[in-house]
Amino acid sequence: MGGRGGIGEFEHLVLLVVLGLGDEAFAPTVAERLKRDANRSVTRGALYSTLNRLESKGLLVWTPEEPGEGRGGHIRRRFGVTEAGVDELRERRATLETLWSDVGARLDGGTS
Amino acid sequence: MSGVVAIVDRILAFVLPPGAASEAIRGDLSQEYRDRRARGTVRAGAWYAAQAVSVVLWAVSDRVRGRTWRGREEEPRPGARLIEPSAMVRDGLRVFRRDPGYAASVVVTLGLALATTITVFTAVRGVLLHDLPYPDGERIVRIDRVTDGVIGNGGVSYPDYLEWAAGISSYEAMLAHSGWEGTYIADGVAELWDGITITPGFLDVFGVRPAAGRGLDETNAQPGMRSIMISFDLWQRRFGADPSIGGRSITIDEEPWTIVGVLPEGFEYPDAHVDAIAPLADGSYLESRGAGFLEVLARVSPDATTEAARAETDALVAAIDAEFNENREGVAVRSYADTKVAPVRRMLGLFMLAVTLVLVVACANVSGLSLARTEGRRGELSVRRALGAGRGRVVRQLLAESVVVAVVGGALGLALSFAGVRLLLALAPPDLPRRELIAIDPVVASFALAAAVGAGVLFGALPALRGASAPTTSTLRGGRTVAGRASRTQEWLAGAQIALAVVLLSAASLLVRSSGALDAVDPGFDAADRLVVEVGLPPSRYSSADETLGFHRRLLEGVRGLPGVVDAGLSTHLPFGRGYLQAVMLKQDQPFIRGEVPVIGLEMYSGEYFRALGLPVLRGRAASLDLEQPRQVVLNEAAAEELFPGEDALGRRVSFDVEEGQPSPDSTMYTVVGIVPSVRSQSLTDDLGSVAYYYLPDIRRQYSFSSGRAFRLVVHTEGDPLSLATPVRELLLDLDPALPVRDIQTMEALVRRTTLAPRFRSSVVAVFSLLALGVAFVGVYAVMAYGVSRGRREIGIRMALGASTTGVRRGVLTRASRVVVLGAGLGVGTAWMAGPVLADFLFETSPRDLGSLGTVLLVAIVGSLVAAWVPAARASSVDPARVLRDE
Numbered sequence: 001m002g003g004r005g006g007i008g009e010f011e012h013l014v015l016l017v018v019l020g021l022g023d024e025a026f027a028p029t030v031a032e033r034l035k036r037d038a039n040r041s042v043t044r045g046a047l048y049s050t051l052n053r054l055e056s057k058g059l060l061v062w063t064p065e066e067p068g069e070g071r072g073g074h075i076r077r078r079f080g081v082t083e084a085g086v087d088e089l090r091e092r093r094a095t096l097e098t099l100w101s102d103v104g105a106r107l108d109g110g111t112s
Numbered sequence: 113m114s115g116v117v118a119i120v121d122r123i124l125a126f127v128l129p130p131g132a133a134s135e136a137i138r139g140d141l142s143q144e145y146r147d148r149r150a151r152g153t154v155r156a157g158a159w160y161a162a163q164a165v166s167v168v169l170w171a172v173s174d175r176v177r178g179r180t181w182r183g184r185e186e187e188p189r190p191g192a193r194l195i196e197p198s199a200m201v202r203d204g205l206r207v208f209r210r211d212p213g214y215a216a217s218v219v220v221t222l223g224l225a226l227a228t229t230i231t232v233f234t235a236v237r238g239v240l241l242h243d244l245p246y247p248d249g250e251r252i253v254r255i256d257r258v259t260d261g262v263i264g265n266g267g268v269s270y271p272d273y274l275e276w277a278a279g280i281s282s283y284e285a286m287l288a289h290s291g292w293e294g295t296y297i298a299d300g301v302a303e304l305w306d307g308i309t310i311t312p313g314f315l316d317v318f319g320v321r322p323a324a325g326r327g328l329d330e331t332n333a334q335p336g337m338r339s340i341m342i343s344f345d346l347w348q349r350r351f352g353a354d355p356s357i358g359g360r361s362i363t364i365d366e367e368p369w370t371i372v373g374v375l376p377e378g379f380e381y382p383d384a385h386v387d388a389i390a391p392l393a394d395g396s397y398l399e400s401r402g403a404g405f406l407e408v409l410a411r412v413s414p415d416a417t418t419e420a421a422r423a424e425t426d427a428l429v430a431a432i433d434a435e436f437n438e439n440r441e442g443v444a445v446r447s448y449a450d451t452k453v454a455p456v457r458r459m460l461g462l463f464m465l466a467v468t469l470v471l472v473v474a475c476a477n478v479s480g481l482s483l484a485r486t487e488g489r490r491g492e493l494s495v496r497r498a499l500g501a502g503r504g505r506v507v508r509q510l511l512a513e514s515v516v517v518a519v520v521g522g523a524l525g526l527a528l529s530f531a532g533v534r535l536l537l538a539l540a541p542p543d544l545p546r547r548e549l550i551a552i553d554p555v556v557a558s559f560a561l562a563a564a565v566g567a568g569v570l571f572g573a574l575p576a577l578r579g580a581s582a583p584t585t586s587t588l589r590g591g592r593t594v595a596g597r598a599s600r601t602q603e604w605l606a607g608a609q610i611a612l613a614v615v616l617l618s619a620a621s622l623l624v625r626s627s628g629a630l631d632a633v634d635p636g637f638d639a640a641d642r643l644v645v646e647v648g649l650p651p652s653r654y655s656s657a658d659e660t661l662g663f664h665r666r667l668l669e670g671v672r673g674l675p676g677v678v679d680a681g682l683s684t685h686l687p688f689g690r691g692y693l694q695a696v697m698l699k700q701d702q703p704f705i706r707g708e709v710p711v712i713g714l715e716m717y718s719g720e721y722f723r724a725l726g727l728p729v730l731r732g733r734a735a736s737l738d739l740e741q742p743r744q745v746v747l748n749e750a751a752a753e754e755l756f757p758g759e760d761a762l763g764r765r766v767s768f769d770v771e772e773g774q775p776s777p778d779s780t781m782y783t784v785v786g787i788v789p790s791v792r793s794q795s796l797t798d799d800l801g802s803v804a805y806y807y808l809p810d811i812r813r814q815y816s817f818s819s820g821r822a823f824r825l826v827v828h829t830e831g832d833p834l835s836l837a838t839p840v841r842e843l844l845l846d847l848d849p850a851l852p853v854r855d856i857q858t859m860e861a862l863v864r865r866t867t868l869a870p871r872f873r874s875s876v877v878a879v880f881s882l883l884a885l886g887v888a889f890v891g892v893y894a895v896m897a898y899g900v901s902r903g904r905r906e907i908g909i910r911m912a913l914g915a916s917t918t919g920v921r922r923g924v925l926t927r928a929s930r931v932v933v934l935g936a937g938l939g940v941g942t943a944w945m946a947g948p949v950l951a952d953f954l955f956e957t958s959p960r961d962l963g964s965l966g967t968v969l970l971v972a973i974v975g976s977l978v979a980a981w982v983p984a985a986r987a988s989s990v991d992p993a994r995v996l997r998d999e
Contacts (some may be wrong), residue, residue, distance in 0.1 A: 026141045044144075045166030048137055049174050056179065064132055067139055070146040074122070074139025075132055 007059070007088060013038050015059060015089055017097045026065075027051065027081040030042050051079065059085035115891050117145055120164045120562075123569070126166050127155045138169060141797065148407065151250060161579050162558040164287040165565075171199075177447065178996060203509055204516020214485050218478045219521040221887060222567055224634030225474030226525025228880055229467045231532030231551075234719070236460050237559075238550030245447050247319040248411075252448040253418060255408040255425060256439040258434065267404040267445075272432060273311070276408070282421035284413035285316035291828045304853050305364075307388040307697075314389075316510040317411045318381065322348065325358025325373025332390035338369040340390045347374040364388075373750040382407065384548075385454055388618065408449060421445065453546055457626050458872075459873055466616055466880045467469075471567060473612045477891040479571040480605040486579040493579050506580040514572025515565055522564025528558060539875060541868035563651045599902065602895040603927075607935035609888035613881065614939025614972050621964040622882035622950055623874035626957040630867050636791030636800060637687060638726025641678075642859035643833035644686055645840055648822040648852045657812040661718075664808065664823075668719040670843045671827055676836055678828040681721025685713075685804075687791050688862045695768040697804065698753060700781055704770040713793055713803040714768065716811055722788055724826045731763050732786035733809035744810055745782040749788040751802035761787060766804070782806070795866040797955055822947045826859065833858045873953060874982075885972070889979040896983040898930050907987055917988035924987050928980030929973075936972040940965050 004070040005033055007015070017033045018025045034040045051054040083088070121138055129132035141163055141372035146154035148676055208215045243249050256264040269286060277286040289310040312328045315321065323344055343350075360371045375389065392398070411420045423447040434442040493506060507609070529551060537547060540769050563728045578601075583758035643793070664682060671680040685693060697712045698704055722734055735744035745766060762783050769780035790800035829836050837856045900907070907920055947959035957964075 027137070028144050043166035043170075044137075044163040045143060045168070045170030048167060049170040049179075052133070053179065054172070054359040062133075064136070068143070071139035071143045074135045075143070076139060077133065 007054070009059070010040075010042075010046075011050055011059075012089075012092060013040065014047075015054060015081060015085055016031075018060065019081045019086070019089065023078070026076055027079075030079070050106055054085070058082060059088055117160055118685050119334035120161055120360060122165065123565070123755070130173055133492050141167070145198075147723050152241075152828070158237070158241055158555065158714060160715065161562050162555055165558045165562050174950040175336060177592050194764075199318045199418045200512035200514060201510070203511045207513050208520075211442070211485065214481060215517055215520075217481055218517045218571075219524055219525040221474050221890070222480050222518055222521030222571075223524030223528060225467075225471045225887070226522050226560065226563055226567065227528035227532050228469050228883065229563055230529035230556060231523055231536055232460070232463045232467045233397075233558050233559050233563075234529065234552055235536060235550050236464060236551075237556060239453055239456055239460060239544070239546050239888035242546065242549045243892075244452075245380070248559040249318075249446065249449060251412045251414075251418075252317060253410055253421065254448045254451045255410060255413060256444050256446070257404060258444055261441070263444040263446070268406045268930055269401045269404045269430045270406060271397040271401050272404075272437075274406055275426065275432055276309075276410075277600055280410075280421070281425045282412060285313065285411040286410040286702050287311050287317045288392065288408045289313035289314070289389075290405050290407075294684050300844060302474050303387075306388040306392060308382060309384060309390050311392055312319065314409075314960065318379070320376045320379065323373065323376045324355050327373055327392050328389070333689050337391070338364075338367065338370055339372045340364070340388050341373045341375055342371055343386055344377045344379065350888055362968050379385065381409075401594070407798055418445070418447070422869030428486060430820065458543060460951065462873065462950075463730045463876060464881075466619070466877050468883075469612050469616045469878050470884045470887075471563070471827050473609045473891075475567050476605045476609045476612070477660050477887050477894070478896055479574055480602045480891055482575040483489065483578060483605075484894070486510065486575040486862070487902075489579070497512045497570055497580075502582045508581050511569065511572045511577035513566035514576065518904050519561065519564045521567070522560050524743075525564070526552070526560045529556075529560070529994050536876070539872055541865075541872055570829070587615040589966050599895070599899050601897065603931045604886070605939070606891045606895040607931045609884075610932055610935030610972055610976060611885040611939035611942065613888040614878070614968055615943045616881040616884045618943035618947075618965055619942065619973065620874065620878040621968050622947070622954060622959065622961055623870075623877050624991045625961060625964055626767070626954040627874040629956045630870055633792070634795040635687060635863055636727075636789055638828075640728075640858040641829050641831070641833055642724070642834050643827040643829055643860050644689065644845070644855075644857060644862060644906055645825045645827075645848050646689070646822055646855040647825060647844060647854060650850070661809050663779050664718045665842065666847055667825070670842060670847065671825070674836060674839050674843065676830045678830060679720040679724040679922075680716060681719035681825045681827065682808075682823050682825045683715050683721055683722040684823055685715050685793075686826060686859075686862070687725075687793050688795070688859075688866060689824055692801060696756060696770055697751075698767050698770055700767075701775050702763045703773055703775050709770070710802065712751050712754070712768075714805055716806045718808040721805075721826070725791075725826045726828070727788045727791070730787045730789060732784070734786055735810055735995075737807075737809050741783060741785075742813070743782045743809065744785040744807060746786040746805040746807075747784055748788050748790040748800075748803045748805070751804055752784070752787055754802045778854060782811075796863070799976070870953070870955065888972075890978045892928060892932060893982060895931070896924060896980045898984070899927065900924060900983045900987045903997050904990055907990045908992040911990060912992040912996065921984045921988040921991070924984035925977060925980055928984070932973055932976040932980075936969055936976070939972070940969050943968070 013034060014030065017030050017037070021029055021033060027044070027047060030051075031044065031067055034042055034047075051060060051062075055104065058081055061078055061082055062079045065076040065078050067075050068071050121142065124134075124138050124141075128137065141160060142581055144163075145156050145160040146257060148159055207820050219295055244252065246252065267290075270288070273286070273288040277283075277288075280286075287310055287735070289308045291308055310328070312330050312333045315327045321327075322341065324347065325341075328339060330343060331337065333507060342357075347353055347357065351360075354360075356373055358373055361368050362371060363369070369390075375386075380386065410421075410782060412418055416424075425445050428445050429440075433442065443623045496506060497503070533550060533552060538543055649660060649663065654663060668680055668682065693714045694711050695711045696704070697962060698709060702709070722729060729746070730749070732746075735746055738744065747755070747761055747766075755761065755766060756764055759831050765781040766784065767776035767782065769776050769779040788805070790803070793801045793803065825840070827833070828841065841853055841856060844851055911917075911920065943965060948962075949959075951959045
């Protein structure tokens with residue numbers, strides 16, 4: 001999937017969440033959204049590792065922002081999905097939709 | 113930012129690669145910590161530490177796999193700090209190969225200390241840091257009356273509750289409950305239940321749904337409805353988890369009741385033992401504002417804060433009190449979670465303090481060892497410096513070694529703490545709240561790792577800085593300029609260990625002494641060779657006085673006929689048992705004015721009760737069915753003194769049947785016929801309470817209030833009381849096969865139960881203090897042994913010049929005693945100053961007990977000098993010729 005060594009299931013979720021959050025895609029918000037919408041409690045270590053990995057695969061970028069309150073003066077990183085990242089998501093959705101169209105009726109209808 | 117968080121942040125700054133990405137990560141964690149602090153500083157701190165550990169672990173693991181955390185657009189600045197975690201780990205592991213003795217000492221010492229820390233942290237996490245098992249449990253508050261400045265002293269009245277529930281908009285749900293004891297019979301098996309009666313809709317306060325059936329509602333609360341909910345455990349145990357249980361009929365106290373639903377799993381209000389919950393029963397007592405017997409809980413609604421709810425509650429209560437309740441002191445609104453664990457919070461705080469001391473002693477100890485080892489490697493380190501390794505690089509290498517060894521120690525500690533937790537739970541008093549949550553889990557494991565890393569940095573810092581600050585040229589030339597300084601630092605460290613161990617040992621000795629003082633308290637009655645049994649009589653079958661008294665008589669006759677029984681009696685309440693009852697008491701012709709009349713404990717007894725408890729009748733006689741003079745009462749000395757100070761109570765008349773402003777009618781007066789010694793009624797720390805003893809066959813002619821109440825049988829036996837447990841149980845079931853019988857135990861066990869918590873506290877702290885002391889003794893031994901091995905040449909020369917072996921030995925011991933006396937003195941001084949911290953835990957023991965402190969001082973000094981004796985003896989056996997030849 002994609003020419004960049006592919007992405008795993010969790011990376012897929014993180015990409016989707018970052019894309020969905022738009023201008024609000026900071027690491028703590030991403031963690032919160034993963035918990036709320038995907039019911040995934042993630043340690044911050046695993047989250048930062050994933051964000052870095054997606055960045056080095058060229059699917060994510062970040063821009064530094066002014067530090068807000070309570071951050072000890074440290075900058076914030078606003079994440080954004082790159083064109084390549086959006087392509088990757090499109091490709092994944094297409095694959096999933098193809099696969100789902102085969103089994104969807106069976107699951108919904110409950111017939112054997 | 114709190115202290116610990118600031119330290120962890122510094123560690124992150126050190127470990128993560130420099131750059132904007134790392135900076136942003138530290139900022140994120142600080143920000144999230146700050147946001148979480150609103151829900152409790154300790155929990156937020158634990159979360160922060162666990163996340164920081166995860167960040168470090170992932171950074172290291174990514175680094176090992178060749179992934180960078182630096183971000184692609186940033187190039188490393190020239191001269192930037194480079195971290196090579198894998199290389200550091202490799203360096204660290206090398207210690208085990210090169211210096212296995214040193215590594216093993218550090219691992220064992222730190223492992224033992226960390227095991228205690230992890231064990232206590234596990235308990236703290238289980239009891240204090242877990243959420244309540246209800247959604248948004250932090251929004252549940254408890255509302256208590258304040259009386260005489262004491263929160264919860266006197267409950268809430270039903271009229272008050274109704275107005276609060278209707279009038280405070282900050283709460284979305286509120287409940288009030290009262291205790292209830294029922295006898296339940298199914299399939300011929302009888303059980304005594306612990307239940308509560310509660311206001312309908314109580315499940316909304318907890319935000320939970322029934323596991324089966326439905327909850328109690330207003331219709332269930334109508335008079336005569338007899339509806340209950342049963343506990344999840346009872347549902348599983350007695351009804352095979354039948355999903356269609358709703359609507360099923362069962363018999364309680366021989367009357368038909370309907371089970372409407374099952375409480376959800378893990379529901380533990382008011383505690384984990386609750387078997388059944390029924391609607392608050394109707395009755396005139398509900399209408400009185402003066403009858404405060406309810407416990408009130410409420411859920412703060414999502415659009416209000418606890419502070420707003422508190423302010424609104426205070427305002428309404430003040431308005432109600434101004435109108436109806438004079439002399440009331442308002443209410444306290446507290447977090448329900450906090451009130452549940454409040455009794456053990458201080459104890460766990462004490463343990464946490466103790467294990468921190470143990471850990472610091474252990475760190476000081478291994479720091480001394482590490483310092484000695486660094487001195488031994490001075491040559492190697494100087495070569496590295498001379499070859500161009502920067503100071504920072506050497507510090508990092510030495511620190512990495514310490515941290516790696518400490519982490520291995522932490523792994524040992526974690527392994528040992530599995531046994532530690534089991535031991536702690538075995539020793540802990542059975543009423544320790546939330547004990548089922550005390551278990552080692554990933555958060556505890558993260559804590560263990562963080563504590564180990566912290567310990568590694570703590571003990572490794574000094575040796576690392578020392579090792580890197582070598583005056584390189586002189587060392588390379590073989591000079592010894594720094595040896596003296598190093599051993600002086602080690603002596604300081606050994607002195608500090610002794611000082612801290614002495615502080616801990618002093619605390620332990622005070623607690624043990626206090627526990628001993630508690631054991632020595634005379635309960636006022638004879639607890640040895642007594643068997644006690646709790647029996648519940650179903651009120652419907654034993655409703656009349658004849659039926660109850662007939663049963664009592666048959667039972668007492670039967671028990672007295674058993675072989676090995678000396679005496680037997682029964683009472684509605686036994687000292688140290690359940691069923692404690694109190695009432696106001698009036699003298700003849702005394703009008704009743706609330707607050708001006710003494711409150712006296714009431715017991716109703718039968719059979720040879722006083723003899724069975726070993727209580728001599730001091731004056732007069734025990735009550736009897738004396739038709740010449742009916743209505744008799746026996747007072748204990750405290751009651752006689754309280755009611756008739758300085759007068760003779762015998763022959764005087766008293767009544768507990770009172771009406772506001774009036775003297776009691778003559779027909780309710782009972783005549784004092786005997787005086788017995790006072791006993792402690794609830795625990796050994798109680799004062800000797802005032803009690804009036806009524807003779808059941810006598811009082812039952814007039815009052816029926818004891819019908820249906822459980823009673824307690826006490827049997828004085830020859831030899832082991834438990835050998836009579838089975839015969840007594842068989843006798844009871846023989847008399848009535850449907851009787852619920854529970855809690856057959858010895859009187860001694862009943863008394864001992866109240867001393868379990870103090871005994872637990874003192875034994876845990878004692879174990880920790882002995883560990884600290886042992887480590888400190890090893891520390892003294894090590895520093896002296898090191899001094900002797902470094903000073904062999906000097907000793908050899910002195911001996912060659914004619915110094916005696918005694919003189920050499922005395923020299924070593926003098927040096928040791930300087931360290932030890934200073935450390936122990938400092939420790940005792942600290943203990944003397946800090947003693948009052950323990951005051952709340954002590955019973956009839958001064959927090960500055962000179963005897964205890966003196967003993968501790970002696971033990972510490974003698975023990976340390978024994979530890980120093982071995983190196984001293986080795987010093988005196990140095991062979992001067994050989995030493996000089998080796999040089």
